[in-house]
Amino acid sequence: MNEINLNLTIRNFITDLICSVKDSSSIVITGHNNADPDALASVMGLKEFFNQIFPNKKIDLVLNLNKLAEKVYKEMLSDPKWNFSKTYPENIDLLIITDTSDLGMALQKDRITPTIQNIIIIDHHGNPTKLDNRVKHFLILSDYSSTAEIITKFFQMQDLIPNRDIVLALLAGIITDTGHFRYATKDTLENTTFLLETGVSISEVTEKLNKKMARSEKIARIRSANRIKKIYYVHDYIVLFSHVSSYEASACKALIDLGADVSFIISFVPKTNEFRISSRARGKLIRETSLHLGEIMKIIGEKYNGSGGGHNGAAGSYGLINNEKDYMKELVPEILKLIKKEIVKK
Numbered sequence: 001m002n003e004i005n006l007n008l009t010i011r012n013f014i015t016d017l018i019c020s021v022k023d024s025s026s027i028v029i030t031g032h033n034n035a036d037p038d039a040l041a042s043v044m045g046l047k048e049f050f051n052q053i054f055p056n057k058k059i060d061l062v063l064n065l066n067k068l069a070e071k072v073y074k075e076m077l078s079d080p081k082w083n084f085s086k087t088y089p090e091n092i093d094l095l096i097i098t099d100t101s102d103l104g105m106a107l108q109k110d111r112i113t114p115t116i117q118n119i120i121i122i123d124h125h126g127n128p129t130k131l132d133n134r135v136k137h138f139l140i141l142s143d144y145s146s147t148a149e150i151i152t153k154f155f156q157m158q159d160l161i162p163n164r165d166i167v168l169a170l171l172a173g174i175i176t177d178t179g180h181f182r183y184a185t186k187d188t189l190e191n192t193t194f195l196l197e198t199g200v201s202i203s204e205v206t207e208k209l210n211k212k213m214a215r216s217e218k219i220a221r222i223r224s225a226n227r228i229k230k231i232y233y234v235h236d237y238i239v240l241f242s243h244v245s246s247y248e249a250s251a252c253k254a255l256i257d258l259g260a261d262v263s264f265i266i267s268f269v270p271k272t273n274e275f276r277i278s279s280r281a282r283g284k285l286i287r288e289t290s291l292h293l294g295e296i297m298k299i300i301g302e303k304y305n306g307s308g309g310g311h312n313g314a315a316g317s318y319g320l321i322n323n324e325k326d327y328m329k330e331l332v333p334e335i336l337k338l339i340k341k342e343i344v345k346k
């Protein structure tokens, strides 16, 4: 999409979004389960955006934060007193989902499903799994580094200035989703400039994000290395599988730091028979081959009555598996078979 068309698409979407909020009474903004800083920033940013336009409108926020998002929320913000509910109200006129296009990723499976009239999606992950038929409007910009960047653009286009806490959150979302600007685009830098013009500095955010790792996270990373059963080779590339029960994304990255070209961390919850997979691939492999982890995770998630998706180099999925004892033995060959097809030189 060229810049003019893109701006027009965003502008039209903002108009639809504002109209929908104006016409709805029970409104909820949410992000994917286990919300990362990008989802947190998107939910907070949108709420503030609507607050500035409709100061008296009641909007509920439903969100459960992952460890890093919780840290951003508690340590970076001056007023961490937002009301994030863990459960949905029974009836929702308008559900706005950020940072995923999949309703299943936003709803908790162990809770009662709310009655939802209309859904709006704001996301930057490509290849959406089929959209729920209640989706009235959606803005899915796969060229954008983060959903926080899309929300930043909303403020810019409406000539609104986010408050300082929102700026910090949006920056944290952009910085974490771009791997500290390693995957930033020209747009990312322009949109980030808009945030910096409010007087906040990048180091205020990165210093907090870089704070030393929690002991439990270190242990999860070490365990993930310890539990590698076998080193797989696909052509010259090294593929590793392991399992831990928390900090899966961090453990996945740790295996890449150790030398893997692709890593998968599987976690299993015996109580619900649910598994979650985190996956990562080294940038070099992504440039050299046709591997798209988001597509692989989508296939796996759907095969096991769950869902999945993400980027080509970082993705995740969840599903249900009855093979409690041997879930690794079942999932590893499945994933290997799929990635072998895609790890071919371009």
Ligand SMILES: [Mn+2]
Residues within 6 Å of the ligand: 038, 039, 099, 124, 145, 146, 147, 177
């Ligand atoms: Mn994101």
